[in-house]
Amino acid sequence: RYAQLLAAGFDGKVPQTYLRSDAVFANVENGYRKRLFDLLGVVYLLDKEDNPKSNADWHYERFQNDELEGHWQEDKFQIYKRRTALPRIFQTTSYEVAPDDQIIQKIFSKDYDLKTLLLEKEPTLNVKNVENNISIPTIQEYKPGYIRLETNQKSNSLLFISDAHDPDWKVKIDEKEGPLIRAHYALMATEVPSGVHTVVFEYDPPSYKHGKLISLVTLGVLGLLILYLSKKKLF
Numbered sequence: 001r002y003a004q005l006l007a008a009g010f011d012g013k014v015p016q017t018y019l020r021s022d023a024v025f026a027n028v029e030n031g032y033r034k035r036l037f038d039l040l041g042v043v044y045l046l047d048k049e050d051n052p053k054s055n056a057d058w059h060y061e062r063f064q065n066d067e068l069e070g071h072w073q074e075d076k077f078q079i080y081k082r083r084t085a086l087p088r089i090f091q092t093t094s095y096e097v098a099p100d101d102q103i104i105q106k107i108f109s110k111d112y113d114l115k116t117l118l119l120e121k122e123p124t125l126n127v128k129n130v131e132n133n134i135s136i137p138t139i140q141e142y143k144p145g146y147i148r149l150e151t152n153q154k155s156n157s158l159l160f161i162s163d164a165h166d167p168d169w170k171v172k173i174d175e176k177e178g179p180l181i182r183a184h185y186a187l188m189a190t191e192v193p194s195g196v197h198t199v200v201f202e203y204d205p206p207s208y209k210h211g212k213l214i215s216l217v218t219l220g221v222l223g224l225l226i227l228y229l230s231k232k233k234l235f
Contacts, residue, residue: 001186002164005104009036012108029065034084035108037066039184041088041162044071045080052076086114089149090134091157091192093127095119095183103185117158117183124179125191127156137199145203152196159199161188168205173197 007018009025009032026033036042045068049057058070063080071081095117098106103120106112115134137159138150151159160183171178171190174197183189192199 001182005107005184005186006036008104008108009033012105014104029063031065031110032108034066035110035114037082038084038086039107039114039162039187041085043082043085045082047078047080048076049073049078050076086162087134087136089139089147089159089161090115090136091151091153091159092117092134093129093155093157095123095127095129095158097122100185107184114184117160117189118185119181119183119189123158123181123191125156125193127158127191130155140198147201149199150196151192151199153192153194155194157192157194158183159190159192160184161201163188166203168203170202170204172200172202 003018003020004014006023006025008014010030012032025036045063047059047062049059052073052075055073056070057073058078058080060068066082067084068080068082070078072079092115094113094115096106097119100120103118106118107114135153135157137152139147140150141148147161147163149159151157158181162184165180165182165186165188167180169180169188171180173190173192178190178192178199181189181191188201190199190201
């Protein structure tokens, strides 16, 4: 689904064929790419000017219809900063439930506010839209396969992370299992009660456990075999 979401950035629709492994975006700003960049929290764009005329030789015409500013330049290399990107992680009480086949359409609609999460079904927790603004939880740790956050909200809310949803992600809220929600077609969210909480997302695929078990058993068998052969003076 993440590949489908990226592939729809060319014309706003999921094509019949698409790349599953590569994050491919349109080479030019077409309106759809901007929506994807905003949703995925893309803040910086790296560009190259082969013949810079100054230390601030910005070429905004290359990024038409996007909202950005020159941020850094050294020789040929330039970094532009986008002003409309959403935070990679935020909390909100604003959401909308939509049929699966309409979520992509809403994501690429300029009239839709991406801060309002698109869900496939109602949350089990009672989340009331009490405010329009998003808030940023305290990020205590963020590394591949493990995210730990601290939340402190006056009301029940939805916690959104613009990483790819996968059922092997596990959510714990104060050491208790929490729900993993698919939001915005292919990204992650969970429900968080009001008050102060520690929320942990951990990637825990069964294949890793099975591989670890097989490796341990193999090492054990090899150890016993080496011990046996050593006693027989065959090794």
